Amino acid sequence: MPNPDVQPFVPLELVTNRVVDDFVPLLSELSSSFAKMPEDKQRTAVCQNLEAAVNNPSATVFVHYDTDTGRIISTATANWDKEGWVDDVVTLEQARGRGLGGMAMNALHGCFAENNVTVVRLTSSLGRAAAGNLYAKLGYQEGGDVWRAPLNEQTANFSQAANGLFTTNNCTIPIGNKAWVSGPDHSIDIDPSQLEKGLTHANYMLWQEGDTGITSANYFSETPTSPGIAIALKLAGYAQRPTRLYTLQTNQPL
Numbered sequence: 001m002p003n004p005d006v007q008p009f010v011p012l013e014l015v016t017n018r019v020v021d022d023f024v025p026l027l028s029e030l031s032s033s034f035a036k037m038p039e040d041k042q043r044t045a046v047c048q049n050l051e052a053a054v055n056n057p058s059a060t061v062f063v064h065y066d067t068d069t070g071r072i073i074s075t076a077t078a079n080w081d082k083e084g085w086v087d088d089v090v091t092l093e094q095a096r097g098r099g100l101g102g103m104a105m106n107a108l109h110g111c112f113a114e115n116n117v118t119v120v121r122l123t124s125s126l127g128r129a130a131a132g133n134l135y136a137k138l139g140y141q142e143g144g145d146v147w148r149a150p151l152n153e154q155t156a157n158f159s160q161a162a163n164g165l166f167t168t169n170n171c172t173i174p175i176g177n178k179a180w181v182s183g184p185d186h187s188i189d190i191d192p193s194q195l196e197k198g199l200t201h202a203n204y205m206l207w208q209e210g211d212t213g214i215t216s217a218n219y220f221s222e223t224p225t226s227p228g229i230a231i232a233l234k235l236a237g238y239a240q241r242p243t244r245l246y247t248l249q250t251n252q253p254l
Helices: 017-030 039-054 100-114 129-137 192-208 227-235
Strands: 059-065 072-080 084-091 119-125 146-150 178-182 216-220 243-249
Touching: 017 039, 017 072, 017 084, 039 059, 059 100, 072 100, 084 100, 100 119, 100 129, 119 129, 129 243, 146 243
Parallel strands: 084 119, 178 216
Antiparallel strands: 059 072, 072 084, 119 243, 146 216
């Protein structure tokens, strides 16, 4: 077990080839789709995303270096705007069981506290039972569904009639390439065709900002998706992700 008096996670300040070398296996364990990418594309994606995060004043990438090898064996990222978002919490398989996951979350919560964040969200794959148990112990409430649409000309097919029909309550960009769109509560009586137009308009507005590197729109709700909203999401090019939303909310900064 690591010494509890030593802070094992520090902010990443510089993206080097060695850092990219360490992040490729980490993210391969986190994402099966990333693991299947050619190595050159993996390295390019890691470099671009880390550079975007390191240079973003509203994001911090935390890393833990192995004391024996000096290599990065665990990482977690904090993003914040109106709310805080936890992204890419992962530890190499051979380094698990040391309590690094909990320490990573403590580092993130400390960062959120410094930035007066009172609501923190994260998503986790349905199959990651250990991660879900950790989030529950930390006070996170398991919530609704997550949907994703790639941002391209087809999903951003703009209709002027959609303008004003849908308002994003929260839109942030974790590590430079994912926009999060806050959806309405499932109990709201809403016309799916109107929501579809609104979602399409929101996607168009995000797509216009393509020079920032946004590649997908991610819709979430704190409650399970109703059939009507699910229809609207599918019509707007969204597909449900095999993940769950977790939310930690307090009246005071974490």
